[in-house]
Amino acid sequence: MTIPPPPSEPPTAGMPASDLDSVVVGEWWRKAGPRIPAPGTPVYTPVPLGTGHDQAVQAASTAAAAEAFWAPAGKLFAEQAKTIASSVGETVTQLLTETSAQRDARQQVEYEQLLKQQRARMDAALGAVGETTNEQAERHRIEDILTPGRPAQRDDLVGLVDLLADRLTETPEDRAARRATERELEKQRARAREDQLRAAAGETPAQRDLRHRQQQLADRREAKARARRERLRAARSKAGSSDRAKRVRRWCVLTAISAVGGYSIGLVPLLATGGPAVGALIAAIGWGFDLHIRDKGRLRVSEVRGFGPLLILIVLRLPVASGLAVATGLAPLLPALHLFN
Incomplete structure (x- = not known):
């Protein structure tokens, strides 16, 4: 491809002077007038890349440039692939x-x-x-x-x-x-x-030993309670239908005794004035306290043995039994027993 020589005259050559004065030109070279290079002065004309022999030699091909760019990445990927393959093989x-x-x-x-x-x-x-x-x-x-x-x-x-x-x-x-x-x-x-x-706060060795002793005593009590729970759980798993019936009867008898005790101290008549709603509320509060005393319900009412523990259980369950008697409408039956005449 041959490059045409530059024009020997500016594009405004041959136009009338009146037309030259009326033309509004925005390019600096037109405002400053035509500039014709001197003979022998090299003219640099923009040429697209790869259109000349020199440019084709100097510019690298697209494939070569891409290969030069991806060569380090390919090397890194190859090393990582070897490491991953080695780890997987070892596993x-x-x-x-x-x-x-x-x-x-x-x-x-x-x-x-x-x-x-x-x-x-x-x-x-x-x-x-x-x-x-x-x-x-x-x-x-x-x-x-x-x-x-x-x-x-x-x-x-x-x-x-x-x-x-x-x-x-x-x-x-x-x-x-x-x-x-x-x-x-x-x-x-x-x-x-x-x-x-x-230790960072300034605790002495004597204080640390005392605290460790208290923790050991607490651990022993916790171990005893856990062993007792395991024994009760094992006994429950071996119980049959007759044992369950006995537990229900025992619970009813103990609750009735507590209700009679609540009537004897005037708790049942006092709750009866408020109606069944008040009885249910007192029963719920007493039931929560009763569960807390019985190791959060892990120890059942029917599993309490001994005169002392039974007496304590009956006294502590007075609010529960009295509230149940009022809430279920059984409070009028207590005076009919004639236990206090």
Whole structure:
């Protein structure tokens, strides 16, 4: 393709002078007049890319530019693909060849090594600022409680498979034992965190020992209450229809005795003046108090044994029985018994 030479005359050449004066021109070169380059002066004319031989040599092709641009990205993708393939291959190999005991042992060793390295770095850092031996021993005790004794559940495919296998093969007894262990471990960790906070607030070792003693006594009482609940639950599971009928009769007899006691002290006539609504309200309030006394309802009325506990139960259930008598309309029957004449 040949480039035409520049024009030798401006575009206004040959026009009348009157027409030149009336033309409104916006370009600067027309306002300043025609500028004809001197002979031999190079003229730079815009040429589209790739239309000349020199430009075609200098400009890179689109394919070459794209290849140069994507070369680093392709290298990075290749490295990531190798890493992912290696990780997947290792996981599949572990699932197919490594047993559960071998995997747990390997993870335990790696975990203990990691903890040992972290503790060594912490000991060196705190020892440099003046930590004593007793303070270090107390810190190690709290760390042992707060730190899990076994590696945490893995978040990869192996961990998911192990978790599903454990849950599918877990019996109700195993589930109860696991939850009890988790609750005990969480309690120990919470108390260890409390020890850290109180020690930072200025608690002395004597105060800490006293608080630990109180916590041990509370734990013993809680263990006794839990054992009693388990015994009652086991007894209920073995009970038949005749036992349930006996429990209903016992509940009715004890409630009637409480209602008679409420009538004897004037509670039933007092509630009767307010009507059934007042009786139902007092019965609901008394029932809530009764549940709280009976370990939030875990101990049934028919399961109370002994003269002393029965007497306390009858006295505490006076509002419940009196409110029920008024709410159900049985209050007029109490004077008919002629127990107080």
